[in-house]
Amino acid sequence: MVIPDPNWSPADAPPVANRPTLKYTAKPIDRLAAQVFDVGVVIAPIFLLATARFKVMLYHGFLVENQEEVVLASIAHACMGVVLFIAYHFFCNLYFQTTLGKHLFRLKVVDVWTGEPLNAWRSLGRAVVSAASFLSFGLAFLPMLSNDRRRALADLCFDSEVVSRKPNNGVIPHRNEKWLVRGVYGLATLILLFASLSLCRSVLSYSSNQEDLSAWFMDRASKCESIDEAMAQWPLGKDEHKASRLRVSLALYAAGIVDRKCLQSEADNEASFSNEPTALYYLAQSFAHSDETDISDSYLKQVCDQDAQSSSCELSQIVSAWSQEDWLRMDQAFSQMKHPDVVAAVWAIRHFMKQGQPEQAFSWIKRVSPNKALGNFLQVQRVKALWLMNHTSEAQIGALQALESLPEDWQVDLASWMCTQETSLECKKDVSLSCRWLQGQKFSAQDDPSLAVAMLHVSECSGDAVKYSELSEINTLSSWPLLVRLVKEQKGGDKSLALKLAEKIAYDENEPEDFRLEAFRRYIKLADNRTLTRSLPEMKKLPQAMWRELQPRLVQELDHRSGNRMPASEDQEP
Amino acid sequence: MIFPLLSGFLSFRRAPVTWLIFILNAAVLMWGWSFAWSVNERLDDLMNEEFFLQTQGHVYENYLKERATLTPDVVRELASSGASDTQHFRLMGHLAFRDDDFIQQAPSEHLYSDEVAVKHWKSQLLQIGDLESVHPSFLLGVSKDPVNFGQWVTYIFSHTSGWHFFGNMLFLLIFGAALEEVIGGLALMVVFVMTGVFAAGFFLFVNGPTTAPLIGASGAISGVMAMYSVLCWNRPTRYVYWYFLPTRDSMGFVFLPAWTILVMWLLGDLAGQLGNLEVMGGVAHAAHLGGDLAGAICGVLVTLMWKKTAPHRLRFKDGFTHEMWRLYPFFNWYYTRIRKPAAKAS
Numbered sequence: 001m002v003i004p005d006p007n008w009s010p011a012d013a014p015p016v017a018n019r020p021t022l023k024y025t026a027k028p029i030d031r032l033a034a035q036v037f038d039v040g041v042v043i044a045p046i047f048l049l050a051t052a053r054f055k056v057m058l059y060h061g062f063l064v065e066n067q068e069e070v071v072l073a074s075i076a077h078a079c080m081g082v083v084l085f086i087a088y089h090f091f092c093n094l095y096f097q098t099t100l101g102k103h104l105f106r107l108k109v110v111d112v113w114t115g116e117p118l119n120a121w122r123s124l125g126r127a128v129v130s131a132a133s134f135l136s137f138g139l140a141f142l143p144m145l146s147n148d149r150r151r152a153l154a155d156l157c158f159d160s161e162v163v164s165r166k167p168n169n170g171v172i173p174h175r176n177e178k179w180l181v182r183g184v185y186g187l188a189t190l191i192l193l194f195a196s197l198s199l200c201r202s203v204l205s206y207s208s209n210q211e212d213l214s215a216w217f218m219d220r221a222s223k224c225e226s227i228d229e230a231m232a233q234w235p236l237g238k239d240e241h242k243a244s245r246l247r248v249s250l251a252l253y254a255a256g257i258v259d260r261k262c263l264q265s266e267a268d269n270e271a272s273f274s275n276e277p278t279a280l281y282y283l284a285q286s287f288a289h290s291d292e293t294d295i296s297d298s299y300l301k302q303v304c305d306q307d308a309q310s311s312s313c314e315l316s317q318i319v320s321a322w323s324q325e326d327w328l329r330m331d332q333a334f335s336q337m338k339h340p341d342v343v344a345a346v347w348a349i350r351h352f353m354k355q356g357q358p359e360q361a362f363s364w365i366k367r368v369s370p371n372k373a374l375g376n377f378l379q380v381q382r383v384k385a386l387w388l389m390n391h392t393s394e395a396q397i398g399a400l401q402a403l404e405s406l407p408e409d410w411q412v413d414l415a416s417w418m419c420t421q422e423t424s425l426e427c428k429k430d431v432s433l434s435c436r437w438l439q440g441q442k443f444s445a446q447d448d449p450s451l452a453v454a455m456l457h458v459s460e461c462s463g464d465a466v467k468y469s470e471l472s473e474i475n476t477l478s479s480w481p482l483l484v485r486l487v488k489e490q491k492g493g494d495k496s497l498a499l500k501l502a503e504k505i506a507y508d509e510n511e512p513e514d515f516r517l518e519a520f521r522r523y524i525k526l527a528d529n530r531t532l533t534r535s536l537p538e539m540k541k542l543p544q545a546m547w548r549e550l551q552p553r554l555v556q557e558l559d560h561r562s563g564n565r566m567p568a569s570e571d572q573e574p
Numbered sequence: 575m576i577f578p579l580l581s582g583f584l585s586f587r588r589a590p591v592t593w594l595i596f597i598l599n600a601a602v603l604m605w606g607w608s609f610a611w612s613v614n615e616r617l618d619d620l621m622n623e624e625f626f627l628q629t630q631g632h633v634y635e636n637y638l639k640e641r642a643t644l645t646p647d648v649v650r651e652l653a654s655s656g657a658s659d660t661q662h663f664r665l666m667g668h669l670a671f672r673d674d675d676f677i678q679q680a681p682s683e684h685l686y687s688d689e690v691a692v693k694h695w696k697s698q699l700l701q702i703g704d705l706e707s708v709h710p711s712f713l714l715g716v717s718k719d720p721v722n723f724g725q726w727v728t729y730i731f732s733h734t735s736g737w738h739f740f741g742n743m744l745f746l747l748i749f750g751a752a753l754e755e756v757i758g759g760l761a762l763m764v765v766f767v768m769t770g771v772f773a774a775g776f777f778l779f780v781n782g783p784t785t786a787p788l789i790g791a792s793g794a795i796s797g798v799m800a801m802y803s804v805l806c807w808n809r810p811t812r813y814v815y816w817y818f819l820p821t822r823d824s825m826g827f828v829f830l831p832a833w834t835i836l837v838m839w840l841l842g843d844l845a846g847q848l849g850n851l852e853v854m855g856g857v858a859h860a861a862h863l864g865g866d867l868a869g870a871i872c873g874v875l876v877t878l879m880w881k882k883t884a885p886h887r888l889r890f891k892d893g894f895t896h897e898m899w900r901l902y903p904f905f906n907w908y909y910t911r912i913r914k915p916a917a918k919a920s
Contacts, residue, residue: 053848
């Protein structure tokens with residue numbers, strides 16, 4: 001490094017005659033060409049050859065997911081590159097005053113004062129700074145565009161200069177070049193500043209992010225871990241010594257506690273450790289491949305081929321009827337089951353709840369209970385069944401307990417369902433318990449249509465002015481703003497437009513079921529008697545579950561209009 | 575960027591055999607494309623189907639656990655790693671395609687107990703086999719049957735894609751034409767085919783029969799390059815360099831002795847071969863090295879022969895005195911519109 005001497009005066013400078021004149025100063029473009037040649041033609045092939053074994057190590061590390069090996073190989077690559085670069089420049093500059101690339105472009109490296117070759121230390125220092133300049137994306141080479149002797153950072157540090165062996169009409173930098181350098185440095189400074197600020201910001205928010213991330217990972221992991229927990233809590237049958245892990249996973253999957261990946265991983269484990277897969281394994285695989293119809297059907301078929309007497313075979317027939325939406329066959333199959341197990345029971349509960357047969361569902365819930373592993377599922381379904389069976393007080397007490405004890409996902413599911421049910425006909429004077437609970441929380445309804453509908457009800461029944469523009473942004477589905485618009489028009493706008501919107505959403509089979517049901521509820525209120533009578537045949541063609549939900553509301557509305565409003569009992573919905 | 579340009583692209587009149595080889599390669603590419611398009615698409619769909627790959631991964635893992643085959647260590651390590659996630663089995667499924675013994679033997683053995691998955695896997699494997707039997711790359715390329723010597727020649731003229739063809743032909747038109755000017759058209763054809771055959775032999779010697787066919791003229795072109803580099807070892811060879819910079823001097827030529835080409839290519843291929851994990855990689859570096867070796871031997875033999883019989887043929891004229899830039903529209907525009915006016919003004 002050059003340390004400026006305060007006592008130095010021009011008179012002390014070496015004689016001018018020994019200095020290379022500007023006429024011989026190397027052009028930056030020639031220096032760039034020489035550098036490209038050195039790196040691309042000389043250093044790169046040697047680097048590739050020298051790091052071949054590290055490359056194998058790197059690939060191996062990636063394949064067997066050995067992070068240490070990958071990091072080591074990457075470091076070895078970087079070190080080898082830097083060492084080769086420094087060694088090549090050091091030796092060439094020391095012994096020949098030029099590299100191969102510089103030789104081709106007739107350039108050589110000299111002492112800026114004497115024009116003599118550099119000594120070993122300065123040659124090494126210059127090579128090291130050149131390597132650092134290379135790693136800084138060439139930023140440290142830019143000073144050669146702004147000073148008269150075209151010296152880069154390495155030259156400025158070690159009092160060297162690159163000169164041409166022949167006169168090449170070298171010119172001092174044009175002011176545009178100087179501005180270019182200033183511009184690039186300015187831009188680089190801005191980028192650096194911006195990067196530092198972002199870094200600071202991310203460091204500040206690191207702790208909260210870390211908490212979020214770890215929570216997310218914990219949640220992901222806990223989904224599959226809940227199988228281990230369930231295994232410890234699973235109630236055993238009379239002759240059972242240990243619960244079948246795959247059966248437990250299937251029951252948890254049916255109840256929505258574990259996802260498909262967990263189920264598939266359990267099924268794959270079973271295949272790895274058993275010689276002959278069971279009927280249950282094939283049943284699990286059919287669920288795991290439910291998005292590939294052919295494969296799923298092949299597995300379902302194989303279940304009964306494997307063991308025609310098993311409960312898995314019975315369940316496979318039920319699942320097959322479910323996929324064909326043959327609800328009658330399913331009802332029969334459930335009633336005729338010889339060996340109903342927990343998996344079948346969970347499917348039965350879901351089926352009967354979907355079909356609007358809460359009594360049947362309730363009897364299956366009783367059969368399965370108590371089961372700690374399925375506790376959350378059973379608690380939610382029990383409350384829903386009680387409500388649908390018109391035991392509203394019991395259902396509300398159950399909901400109150402559930403909202404205090406259940407995990408968040410289940411709470412949201414139950415609260416949104418209850419809130420929608422409680423306020424679907426009219427808002428009560430005081431907002432329902434579930435709606436109040438939802439109002440107090442801050443959940444995102446972006447991907448949850450049922451929660452979005454519940455939030456709509458909460459907003460309508462809160463007594464304050466409804467903020468429709470805010471409401472229309474709580475869900476990402478394209479039909480959601482239409483539904484909000486429908487409510488807005490229904491409240492005090494164009495009723496005929498509201499009716500049209502309700503009709504559009506309600507009859508669109510691609511819309512989520514929650515939106516369609518909500519639109520139908522509004523449609524029943526908006527349409528006149530004639531329109532309702534006319535659309536009755538079409539409504540009857542709706543999926544059975546939807547029709548069963550709508551039918552009592554339709555009857556109630558028609559009775560209300562004809563003046564025969566049924567007196568609401570204490571336990572009955574308003 | 576720096577690239578050996580030599581004399582550039584010579585006309586058909588000056589290098590007819592080079593252009594004939596080019597046309598032959600283009601014709602084979604067109605013929606292959608005409609019916610390989612749909613086969614390729616179907617083959618891709620079948621080979622990348624998730625369920626098929628997962629099953630193949632399971633079967634391959636069980637296959638490796640039961641046998642002590644010549645499978646590379648890294649694959650055995652993977653198979654015994656105990657990983658059971660879908661990504662692991664997908665990877666194993668992909669690697670299984672490279673194990674010819676597995677593909678031949680596994681379908682007839684009971685290696686996985688899931689009958690539905692195995693049935694699906696076998697039927698898909700059968701379909702893949704049927705498609706491969708009519709695929710141009712498998713018909714013309716050197717693959718599972720190493721003693722089919724016809725394929726040792728036909729593979730030179732077939733390419734997998736437009737980019738593969740473009741890359742190889744760029745080098746052929748430059749080096750083939752340069753060598754043709756030195757040794758003549760017929761000799762070039764002989765050298766091209768012979769070094770190609772030698773490259774295939776060397777590839778099979780180093781790697782053994784593979785399920786992925788060896789195709790492309792790169793082995794033969796390496797031979798042509800190596801022969802040129804040895805035969806004209808001291809001759810100044812023109813390289814073109816350019817950077818994507820808005821300056822007047824951002825492109826130009828440098829001259830280096832011809833042996834530098836061989837050294838650069840040899841180092842690159844040697845590094846590729848040594849740094850290639852056996853179960854990965856799509857470039858046949860071994861074939862390139864074989865081609866280099868054959869070409870260098872040819873070059874040495876011809877030099878020795880000419881030294882005795884025709885020493886005048888080894889005294890090359892400098893072929894770069896004419897203004898080569900006129901052949902290239904961009905260079906022409908650059909020199910006439912920018913370089914010359916700037917020089918006049920200064």
